[in-house]
Amino acid sequence: MQVDISLKKIEDRSYTIFIEPIEKIRNLSKAVIVTNPKVAGLHLGYLLPKIEASELYIVTLPDGEDYKNEQALNYLLERLFDHKIDRKSTLIAFGGGVIGDMTGFAAAIYQRGIDFIQIPTTLLSQVDASVGGKTGINNRFGKNLIGAFHQPKAVYIDTHFLTTLPQREFAAGVAEIVKMAVVFDKEFFAWLEEHDLYEEEHLKYAIKRSVELKAAIVAKDEREGGMRASLNYGHTFAHVIENETNYKRFLHGEAVAIGMVMANELAKLMDLMSQEDAQRVKTLLEKYNLPTCYEIKDVDSFYEHFFLDKKTQADKIKFVLPRGVGDFVITDSVPKERVFEALKRFTRC
Amino acid sequence: MQVDISLKKIEDRSYTIFIEPIEKIRNLSKAVIVTNPKVAGLHLGYLLPKIEASELYIVTLPDGEDYKNEQALNYLLERLFDHKIDRKSTLIAFGGGVIGDMTGFAAAIYQRGIDFIQIPTTLLSQVDASVGGKTGINNRFGKNLIGAFHQPKAVYIDTHFLTTLPQREFAAGVAEIVKMAVVFDKEFFAWLEEHDLYEEEHLKYAIKRSVELKAAIVAKDEREGGMRASLNYGHTFAHVIENETNYKRFLHGEAVAIGMVMANELAKLMDLMSQEDAQRVKTLLEKYNLPTCYEIKDVDSFYEHFFLDKKTQADKIKFVLPRGVGDFVITDSVPKERVFEALKRFTRC
Numbered sequence: 001m002q003v004d005i006s007l008k009k010i011e012d013r014s015y016t017i018f019i020e021p022i023e024k025i026r027n028l029s030k031a032v033i034v035t036n037p038k039v040a041g042l043h044l045g046y047l048l049p050k051i052e053a054s055e056l057y058i059v060t061l062p063d064g065e066d067y068k069n070e071q072a073l074n075y076l077l078e079r080l081f082d083h084k085i086d087r088k089s090t091l092i093a094f095g096g097g098v099i100g101d102m103t104g105f106a107a108a109i110y111q112r113g114i115d116f117i118q119i120p121t122t123l124l125s126q127v128d129a130s131v132g133g134k135t136g137i138n139n140r141f142g143k144n145l146i147g148a149f150h151q152p153k154a155v156y157i158d159t160h161f162l163t164t165l166p167q168r169e170f171a172a173g174v175a176e177i178v179k180m181a182v183v184f185d186k187e188f189f190a191w192l193e194e195h196d197l198y199e200e201e202h203l204k205y206a207i208k209r210s211v212e213l214k215a216a217i218v219a220k221d222e223r224e225g226g227m228r229a230s231l232n233y234g235h236t237f238a239h240v241i242e243n244e245t246n247y248k249r250f251l252h253g254e255a256v257a258i259g260m261v262m263a264n265e266l267a268k269l270m271d272l273m274s275q276e277d278a279q280r281v282k283t284l285l286e287k288y289n290l291p292t293c294y295e296i297k298d299v300d301s302f303y304e305h306f307f308l309d310k311k312t313q314a315d316k317i318k319f320v321l322p323r324g325v326g327d328f329v330i331t332d333s334v335p336k337e338r339v340f341e342a343l344k345r346f347t348r349c
Numbered sequence: 350m351q352v353d354i355s356l357k358k359i360e361d362r363s364y365t366i367f368i369e370p371i372e373k374i375r376n377l378s379k380a381v382i383v384t385n386p387k388v389a390g391l392h393l394g395y396l397l398p399k400i401e402a403s404e405l406y407i408v409t410l411p412d413g414e415d416y417k418n419e420q421a422l423n424y425l426l427e428r429l430f431d432h433k434i435d436r437k438s439t440l441i442a443f444g445g446g447v448i449g450d451m452t453g454f455a456a457a458i459y460q461r462g463i464d465f466i467q468i469p470t471t472l473l474s475q476v477d478a479s480v481g482g483k484t485g486i487n488n489r490f491g492k493n494l495i496g497a498f499h500q501p502k503a504v505y506i507d508t509h510f511l512t513t514l515p516q517r518e519f520a521a522g523v524a525e526i527v528k529m530a531v532v533f534d535k536e537f538f539a540w541l542e543e544h545d546l547y548e549e550e551h552l553k554y555a556i557k558r559s560v561e562l563k564a565a566i567v568a569k570d571e572r573e574g575g576m577r578a579s580l581n582y583g584h585t586f587a588h589v590i591e592n593e594t595n596y597k598r599f600l601h602g603e604a605v606a607i608g609m610v611m612a613n614e615l616a617k618l619m620d621l622m623s624q625e626d627a628q629r630v631k632t633l634l635e636k637y638n639l640p641t642c643y644e645i646k647d648v649d650s651f652y653e654h655f656f657l658d659k660k661t662q663a664d665k666i667k668f669v670l671p672r673g674v675g676d677f678v679i680t681d682s683v684p685k686e687r688v689f690e691a692l693k694r695f696t697r698c
Contacts, residue, residue: 001368001553003560005480006568007500012357019350074419081490109458112485112496131354136461141430147461148497151356208350215354 017130017155017215019208025117025156028053030089034076034103036063039095039121042164047094047119057083061102065247068098068138070146076106090115090153096122097129097252101144104135108150118152121161123173124253127180127210130155132218142308157207159200171288172253175234178284179260180210183233186326188213193284229330233320234259240305241294250291257290266342267321270334277325293349302343303336366479366504366564368557374466374505377402379438383425383452385412388444388470391513396443396468406432410451414596417447417487419495425455439464439502445471446478446601450493453484457499467501470510472522473602476529476559479504481567491657506560508552520637521602524583527633528609529559532582535675537562542633578679582669583608589654590643599640606639615691616670619683626674642698651692652685 031053035044037060044058059079061072080091093103093116100118107116120126136147162170174197181189188209195202220227238259242250250258261282267273282292296302306317316332317339323329380402384393386409393407408428410421429440442452442465449467456465469475485496511519523546530538537558544551569576587608591599599607610631616622631641645651655666665681666688672678 001557003366003368003557003564005364005366005500005564007360007362007364007482009360010357011360014356015354017352017354019352070423077488077495078490081488081494109485109495109497111494112483112498133356134461136458139426139430141427145430145460146426146458148458149461151354204350208352211352215352219355 013133013151015152015154017157017211019157019204019211021160022047022050022119022156022158024050024052025092025154026052028056028090030055030057030083030085031092032057032059032080032083032085032089033092033094034059034061034099034106035094036060036099038063039099039161043094043121043161046160051092053090055083061099063095063098065098065138065143068102070137070139073102073106073137076102077110080106080110085110085114087111087114090117092117092119093152094119094121095125096120097125100125100129101135101147102137104133104150104152105137105147108135108148113150115153116150118155119161120155120157122165123162123170123207124176126157126162127173127207128176128214130157131211131214157211159203159207162203167289168251168254171290172251172256174288175253175257175260175285175290177206177210178281179231179233179256180213182260182281182322182325183230183320183328184213184217184326185209186324189280189284189325193280197288226330229318230320230328232318233322233328234263236306236317236319237262240302243305243308244302250294254291255294257285258292258294261285261292262294262342262346263319263321265345266319266334266339267323269338269342270321272321272323272329274324277322280325281322294346295349296343296346299340299343299347303339362482362500364501364503366506366560368506368553368560370509371396371399371468371505371507373399373401374441374503375401377405377439379404379406379432379434380441381406381408381429381432381434381438382441382443383408383410383448383455384443385409385448387412388448388510392443392470392510395509400441402439404432410448412444412447414447414487414492417451419486419488422451422455422486425451426459429455429459434459434463436460436463439466441466441468442501443468443470444474445469446474449474449478450484450496451486453482453499453501454486454496457484457497462499464502465499467504468510469504469506471514472511472519472556473525475506475511476522476556477525477563479506480560480563506556508549508556511552516638517600517603520639521600521605523637524602524606524609524634524639526555526559527630528580528582528605529562531609531630531671531674532579532669532677533562533566533675534558535673538629538633538674542629546637575679578667579669579677581667582671582677583612585655585666585668586611589651592654592657593651599643603640604643606634607641607643610634610641611643611691611695612668612670614694615668615683615688616672618687618691619670621670621672621678623673626671629674630671643695644698645692645695648689648692648696652688 091107093100133149133151136144197203234256238255241255264278318332440456442449482498482500485493546552583605587604590604613627667681
């Protein structure tokens with residue numbers, strides 16, 4: 001005897017990313033702004049008059065990746081219960097990637113899911129975390145190991161918040177923009193070579209284009225499958241670099257910048273990329289003072305670290321390698337010797 | 350400037366509920382059976398030879414609703430990391446509702462979601478928890494307040510496991526079967542009046558019919574909206590009874606049995622149900638030795654408790670009231686006096 005449960009249906013989780021100064025966010029019932037003390041001090045005065053909610057609460061969480069953990073998540077969830085947040089309420093993530101990931105995850109599991117809005121305040125979270133629906137926390141086993149896919153109801157990208165962003169963090173965001181261009185869009189890459197992102201209008205266009213490119217990928221592959229893996233260009237190497245340096249020395253975007261240069265070396269050895277294209281990428285990264293080298297002390301150990309990544313299954317490493325500029329291949333059949341050859345080029349910076 | 354993120358797509362989370370002796374569960378890669386010590390001792394010997402997985406682990410969690418909490422969830426998640434469970438692995442929930450809810454929630458948030466299979470071992474979890482995709486844990490603010498919707502890949506209902514189920518727990522499961530019949534299906538109700546569920550073949554048919562009825566509702570309303578609320582018949586009252594007795598005196602199904610009788614009293618006062626139909630429901634429940642009365646000590650206090658339910662918004666109580674047998678109404682406009690009148694009939698048992 002059997003019963004077939006039919007759950008095939010059209011799901012619509014579409015939303016809009018607004019890349020413009022926030023005017024009003026209207027018609028919220030209960031809402032909670034989740035932010036950190038620094039962003040709150042700098043920008044709540046700007047945001048608060050723009051929010052129209054029947055009740056509004058503000059919860060601050062400690063700043064930084066070290067606090068993207070279960071304790072902070074539970075602290076947030078408890079505040080939501082204190083304020084009797086119900087299923088029609090909305091959480092507003094107001095901060096960088098850490099705030100976005102934790103707020104999104106809290107929204108995913110609070111009473112089995114409530115709405116959330118993202119107002120990312122760093123360039124990295126504006127171009128990266130605002131598309132894809134990934135939410136989660138870290139634990140002692142690694143990063144983002146507990147989480148859910150939960151799409152926001154809307155994202156507001158307001159470059160006003162970037163006026164207080166330190167230069168290094170700005171550049172880290174640019175690294176993700178460059179990544180999108182190298183992998184998907186050679187015209188956009190050429191545009192980046194010719195335009196200065198310190199200019200407001202250029203920056204807005206670059207954010208828009210990055211978001212569009214990522215959205216196109218995510219629409220095809222909402223969960224992690226084939227295409228979405230292409231977003232990991234530079235990241236396979238970056239994760240090892242971040243791991244070896246205990247996530248202290250480099251910002252994520254900086255590690256990605258180095259990771260892209262490393263991936264390009266491997267792409268060159270595999271005859272996928274010309275020296276000239278590799279140099280164009282490096283030059284663009286250096287224009288924003290991004291690091292492009294990391295001195296590998298022990299090539300064997302660096303190689304072993306690839307296998308700690310949760311996306312690396314069993315004994316195969318999946319590399320995203322650019323094919324020139326504007327195209328890519330995903331391959332798990334790079335000979336170990338080739339990888340070593342590429343890594344050895346980084347034993348001296 | 351804005352970017353519209355289009356996430357409208359056909360999602361297929363369909364699965365099959367098998368109501369028959371388990372033969373083989375094949376082709377699993379890594380799998381983890383999550384169970385409790387009691388079920389493990391009684392039934393792992395029966396289950397293990399039927400599971401074909403490349404690697405198989407067993408994790409036991411403490412038994413009972415008191416342990417459906419964050420600590421037990423974290424303990425489970427940590428074991429999954431210990432065993433390097435990956436995104437292609439499968440969790441197998443082997444136990445009653447508590448094991449099903451916790452295992453399902455762990456599967457929902459482990460690396461943003463992995464597969465799980467349900468093998469419910471109580472009658473209640475076979476007819477109730479196996480359809481609907483609700484997963485979650487309790488916390489100090491209430492029951493199931495943290496959770497997610499996550500559908501299983503398959504459900505195996507094997508009445509073999511019921512041979513060791515205490516009579517009271519069996520009856521608690523029957524209460525949910527009766528609930529489905531009263532609300533949705535008068536022919537099924539009449540069938541229940543005429544057939545003895547202690548007989549294997551009748552029991553299997555009753556499980557199948559209950560599961561079909563619930564599946565039809567859930568398919569229309571996967572998340573909690575209008576129709577799905579009809580499943581709360583008896584529950585609005587049951588939650589208060591369980592709360593007043595600290596979840597100690599009655600099993601959930603027993604509280605639901607009393608709750609249905611209370612809802613019927615209110616339905617009678619609202620001219621929705623005849624005395625005769627109310628008596629038929631009561632007689633059927635009593636046939637399985639289910640309680641049908643709870644002595645309300647303080648009607649005011651009982652009434653106030655309605656508002657603690659997470660499904661009760663603001664100052665309106667939503668009642669699911671039967672319209673005869675086999676139909677229902679959902680209403681939030683029952684006059685307070687009517688509710689008091691119904692409750693007063695239970696100040697003495």
